[in-house]
Amino acid sequence: MNHLTFILHEDGAHGWLKVPKDLYNRTNLTVKHISCYSYHDKDNYYLEEDCDATMYLKNLEEQNIKHSLNIVYDGDYSPIRNLPRV
Numbered sequence: 001m002n003h004l005t006f007i008l009h010e011d012g013a014h015g016w017l018k019v020p021k022d023l024y025n026r027t028n029l030t031v032k033h034i035s036c037y038s039y040h041d042k043d044n045y046y047l048e049e050d051c052d053a054t055m056y057l058k059n060l061e062e063q064n065i066k067h068s069l070n071i072v073y074d075g076d077y078s079p080i081r082n083l084p085r086v
Helices: 023-025 048-060
Strands: 001-011 015-020 042-048 066-073
Touching: 001 048, 015 023, 015 048, 023 042, 023 048, 042 048, 048 066
Parallel strands: 001 066
Antiparallel strands: 001 015, 015 042
């Protein structure tokens, strides 16, 4: 696991980092919980960009796991906002 690529979904007001739940569980060493500003579906977390995603990516850096982001613009209102909150 030398390099991971994530999708960062953005809409007119906010953004979320899409992380598969199994990957999150294998690589998360320091984040104690995910805030109620993040969302999830059956297989993925959508980590809120300002806090949860930033902490998770910092956690990866501390483990020397490199990552890159592909930004996807979802329009003015992302369908992620319709998912259940964590």
